[in-house]
Amino acid sequence: MHVPSAAGLSTVPLLLVLAAAFLVVAAGGVYVYRPSISSVVEDDAGLIDPGQAEQLTTYCKAILDAYDIDLRIATSADGRDVNLFAARKFEAMKVGSHSHTGRGALFVVDPASDQVRLEVGRSLEGVYVDAFVKYIEERQMVPFFQADRVTDGILATIELIAGRAKEAVEGKAFDPARVTRFEKSTGAGAVSPAQISAGYRRPGSGVKADVVVPGGPLAVVDAYHRAMEAGNARSDLDIYTPATREMMARWVVTPAQMRNVASTYRKCPNRREKIGGDHAVVRYGVRQRQCSPYFLQRGQDGAWRLDLTQMSDTIGFNHRNEWHFSGPVPSGYSFAFDDWRFDQRGFPHPGRVGR
Amino acid sequence: MAYEERIARLQEQGVLTQAQAERLANSLSEKPREERDSRRPAGQYLLWTLVTGLLLLALYAAVGTDSGPPQIQDVRTSLNQPQEIGDMGKALTGGVSVALFVGIPLLALLIWFTWIYNSLVSREEEVLKAWAQVESNYQRRADLIPNILETVQKYMRFEKETLAGVVGERAKAMTGREPFGEQDAAAFRATVEEISKAQEASAAEMKGIVRAPQDEAQLARLYAAQQKLGSAMRRILAISENYPVLRSADQMLTLEAELEGSENRINVARMRFNEAAAEFNASMRRMPASLVASTGGFTRKAYFQADTGANKAVKLEFE
Numbered sequence: 001m002h003v004p005s006a007a008g009l010s011t012v013p014l015l016l017v018l019a020a021a022f023l024v025v026a027a028g029g030v031y032v033y034r035p036s037i038s039s040v041v042e043d044d045a046g047l048i049d050p051g052q053a054e055q056l057t058t059y060c061k062a063i064l065d066a067y068d069i070d071l072r073i074a075t076s077a078d079g080r081d082v083n084l085f086a087a088r089k090f091e092a093m094k095v096g097s098h099s100h101t102g103r104g105a106l107f108v109v110d111p112a113s114d115q116v117r118l119e120v121g122r123s124l125e126g127v128y129v130d131a132f133v134k135y136i137e138e139r140q141m142v143p144f145f146q147a148d149r150v151t152d153g154i155l156a157t158i159e160l161i162a163g164r165a166k167e168a169v170e171g172k173a174f175d176p177a178r179v180t181r182f183e184k185s186t187g188a189g190a191v192s193p194a195q196i197s198a199g200y201r202r203p204g205s206g207v208k209a210d211v212v213v214p215g216g217p218l219a220v221v222d223a224y225h226r227a228m229e230a231g232n233a234r235s236d237l238d239i240y241t242p243a244t245r246e247m248m249a250r251w252v253v254t255p256a257q258m259r260n261v262a263s264t265y266r267k268c269p270n271r272r273e274k275i276g277g278d279h280a281v282v283r284y285g286v287r288q289r290q291c292s293p294y295f296l297q298r299g300q301d302g303a304w305r306l307d308l309t310q311m312s313d314t315i316g317f318n319h320r321n322e323w324h325f326s327g328p329v330p331s332g333y334s335f336a337f338d339d340w341r342f343d344q345r346g347f348p349h350p351g352r353v354g355r
Numbered sequence: 356m357a358y359e360e361r362i363a364r365l366q367e368q369g370v371l372t373q374a375q376a377e378r379l380a381n382s383l384s385e386k387p388r389e390e391r392d393s394r395r396p397a398g399q400y401l402l403w404t405l406v407t408g409l410l411l412l413a414l415y416a417a418v419g420t421d422s423g424p425p426q427i428q429d430v431r432t433s434l435n436q437p438q439e440i441g442d443m444g445k446a447l448t449g450g451v452s453v454a455l456f457v458g459i460p461l462l463a464l465l466i467w468f469t470w471i472y473n474s475l476v477s478r479e480e481e482v483l484k485a486w487a488q489v490e491s492n493y494q495r496r497a498d499l500i501p502n503i504l505e506t507v508q509k510y511m512r513f514e515k516e517t518l519a520g521v522v523g524e525r526a527k528a529m530t531g532r533e534p535f536g537e538q539d540a541a542a543f544r545a546t547v548e549e550i551s552k553a554q555e556a557s558a559a560e561m562k563g564i565v566r567a568p569q570d571e572a573q574l575a576r577l578y579a580a581q582q583k584l585g586s587a588m589r590r591i592l593a594i595s596e597n598y599p600v601l602r603s604a605d606q607m608l609t610l611e612a613e614l615e616g617s618e619n620r621i622n623v624a625r626m627r628f629n630e631a632a633a634e635f636n637a638s639m640r641r642m643p644a645s646l647v648a649s650t651g652g653f654t655r656k657a658y659f660q661a662d663t664g665a666n667k668a669v670k671l672e673f674e
Contacts, residue, residue, distance in 0.1 A: 087623045130616030131609040186488070187623030190612055 005246045020249075042093065045075035045111050046288055052151040059158055067165040067174075069124070070098040072106045073154060079112030086119040090185040096121045102179025105161070108196060109145075116141060116194040121176055124190045127168045128161070134190035136160045140256035142192060145199035160256060162319045167177055200293045203255050204232035212238045217273045217280040217296045220304045224294075229262040231255055241297050244308040264290055265319075274336040280304060281336035286350050292323035295333050320346065359381050361501035368541040370508045382495055392419045402545075408461065413454070415562055422548035425471070425481030443617075471647040478635040482656050485628040486567040493561070493581060497554055499610065500588065502548040504547060506606050510598055539597065546590050553584035557630050570658040578659055581621075588614060 036162050040060050041053040060071040072095050076085055082333070096104025104121035105128065114136060120128045136157050144153030168174050204227075211227045214220065222244040235248030268284045268291035278298040284291035291313050295307040308331070316326035327348035329337055341351040359380060366376040560577035568574045592611055636655050640650040 076652075083619050084626060088624070131612035132606075134612040134615070185491075185623070187620040188616060189619075190616060191619070270635060 019215045036103055039093075039098075042072075042074040042089075044076045045109070047075045047109060047111060048073070052317055056151060056154060059155060063158060063162055063165070064098055066319055067162070067169065068101050068103055069095050069161070070104040070121075071095050071158065071161070074108050076110040077112060077131075078106060078110060078282060080117040081315060082108055082110045082113055082117050084118045085110065086189070087185055087187055087192075088122040090119050090121070092180050095119075095185070096123070096179070096272060100178055101174070101176065102183055104185075105172070105189070106155075106185075109150060109154075109196075111194070111196055111351070114149050114194045114196060115191055116145065118189045118229065119185050119187075120189040121185050122183045122188070123179060125176070125186070127164065127173050128170070128189075130188065130190050132164065132264075134192065137192040138258060139259075140254045142195050143254040144252050145196045148195065148197040149252065152252070156229045156254065156257070159317075159321065160260070162322055163260070177220070179250060200234050200252055202235075203253065203258065204230070204234055216267075216273065217294075218271070218284050218302050220306060221282045221328055223263055224306055226264055228258040231312050232257055233258060238303075239306055241299070241305045241307050242310070247309050247312065274332075276335035279332045279335075280331050283336060286340055286348050289322035289347070290322075291299055292314050292317075293336070295330070316346070356406070358501045361505055362400060365501065365504055365508070368508065369549070371547065375547060378551040378555040380498060382554045409458065417470070443526040461534075468647060471644050471650055475635075475639060475644065475648055475651065477652055478631070478638055479653065481631045482567050482635045485624065486564075488624040489621070489628050490561060491634060492617060492620040493557065496585065496588070496614070496621065497557075499614055499617065500554065501508055501552060503591055503610055503614070504550075506610055507543070507595060510595070511539070512608070530592070539594065543591070543594060546587050546594075549587040550584060550591070553580050553587060556580040557584055570656055571657045574657045574659060585618060585621075629658050632658055 022130045023031070040057045041048060049223050054181035056073055056330065060073075063071055072093055074086075074089050074093065076082065076089075078085055084107060090104070090106045093106065095106045096102045098104075102123045105124060105220055106119040108117045108119060110116070116130075118133050118137060120133060126132075140160055141157040142152040144150070144156055165174075211223050211232065214223055220239050227233075227237060227239070233248075235245050238246075240248060267300055268288050270285035270288070272283055274281045274283065279292050279325065280296040280298070282296065283293035292311070292316060295310050297307045310330055314325055314330045315323055317323055325342060325348075329342065337348070338352075339352055340348045341346055362371065362376050363385075365371045366373065371379070477619050557577060557580035560573060560580060563573060564577070566576075592607075592614065595607055638644055639653055640653065
């Protein structure tokens with residue numbers, strides 16, 4: 001019988017172990033965490049199609065990368081107490097475990113009881129206080145739900161979550177301590193009636209379109225901000241071009257979005273209007289990334305009106321709410337940006353090189 | 356602002372009577388205990404017991420053998436003769452055998468006892484932690500009382516003063532109701548009285564609970580007092596439905612969301628307490644842990660018996 005030598009017995013497994021260890025270490029060095037769709041979205045109620053789930057996962061991943069906040073989405077066909085369901089689901093999904101600092105929040109939508117809840121993890125309680133959560137649920141998410149656009153409602157709410165996270169980073173409101181152990185939620189957050197498919201009620205729809213074209217481009221933009229501040233989301237205001245009115249009639253405009261527009265532009269300095277024939281642009285300082293430009297057209301009656309259609313087609317925002325052109329600079333308005341250059345992703349920079 | 360100042364100001368403004376102010380001030384000052392007397396794990400005691408036991412056994416083993424001066428063994432005398440048990444087996448049948456046959460089982464028994472005892476201690480600690488959460492959430496809701504009273508009465512006063520300048524029918528047409536009347540004031544005062552009494556009763560029950568609740572009846576009384584308090588606080592907010600200015604005030608909306616959040620935290624904390632207590636009670640009743648539990652002085656923990664609808668959140672909407 002052949003008896004292998006002691007050296008023969010130990011060398012081969014040792015080499016295998018060393019090779020495996022090397023692979024593990026090497027893989028660890030280049031490993032980048034990518035949450036799977038199933039770990040971010042659990043759709044027991046069948047409200048979210050696969051494409052939307054992927055979109056939500058991508059957005060949640062962007063928030064995780066930017067602010068270390070682990071956002072998840074769960075729908076329930078349970079129909080019972082959504083609050084306790086959310087607390088248990090938070091624990092079951094270990095929400096916050098994708099984050100180094102234990103920051104986590106869970107959206108729960110229960111169509112059976114027609115309720116929505118955002119369950120906030122322990123380390124985020126100080127940033128996303130109950131009143132804020134209630135506000136974004138009722139004034140941002142629910143209007144989309146009313147229009148039967150559940151995924152859009154969640155995405156729009158994540159935008160506000162990102163906005164608040166940005167403020168918290170600037171104000172150093174986040175606890176930077178690393179969390180090595182999963183923490184259950186304490187029941188923080190808020191619950192609201194979801195009103196899914198209840199029919200979208202446009203804010204200010206009872207108010208007469210009393211915002212009329214008052215003068216030049218700057219005055220029109222001012223009138224638009226006043227309308228937003230007053231919560232007037234009517235699509236038939238005289239400050240909009242006919243195409244914009246048609247588009248606005250199909251849009252879901254929420255009270256939170258309007259308030260956001262009003263408060264954001266209040267802080268936008270270096271405002272300037274540029275007119276080229278029947279087109280005009282009202283733009284802000286190039287470094288004011290949250291203040292996107294306005295496009296206006298002069299009608300046959302000589303009045304300037306907002307061209308939100310062109311703006312919505314060509315201007316996009318990233319998760320930090322920074323604007324950029326999502327394609328080439330629109331030809332009718334390019335005259336207004338000839339002193340700026342745009343990078344490959346469409347973000348503006350000072351300088352004359354055109355895109 | 357500290358709650359003492361708020362309560363004093365509410366008393367000055369006539370929102371609270373002296374008795375109500377005293378009740379609230381005394382009950383709100385009873386903050387949850389930060390540190391509790393918790394049971395110490397048995398590890399330390401048992402480790403010393405083990406070490407002492409092993410030392411004694413070693414000593415016994417040493418004393419039990421021939422402790423004469425070391426010398427070269429004379430095998431001629433040590434070798435067993437026919438029909439004779441020689442010296443070679445003597446040491447083993449003495450101290451070492453006692454160490455092997457008594458010490459090792461004793462050691463195993465002590466390790467087992469320590470393990471069971473410590474697992475019961477850990478489970479009991481979970482119950483205490485869960486109870487601390489319940490207490491702190493009750494306190495969180497109670498801390499909202501002065502704030503809510505102050506906000507509601509401030510806006511009620513504002514409406515009264517505003518509407519006082521508008522003649523009867525016109526004021527009614529503006530708001531769809533009679534201006535701030537005695538009926539609203541009486542409802543407000545009655546609810547304030549209920550809040551102060553429920554808070555006082557609740558604080559008294561909490562004070563009587565040492566470490567974690569063990570008496571079902573006491574827990575039921577606390578639960579009832581807290582339910583009464585929550586319901587009265589919601590009723591105060593419901594008064595705001597009659598006052599459009601108050602209803603739309605940001606401060607009021609924030610308070611409503613905070614109250615709703617506190618109620619949910621209480622429900623979650625109660626659920627976790629019940630789960631921890633159930634786990635502890637079950638582990639305590641299982642054999643052979645029940646033997647350790649009875650010698651270690653562990654006692655059964657009480658549960659919350661929720662009534663139907665207790666977990667329903669307060670319905671508040673931003674309009």
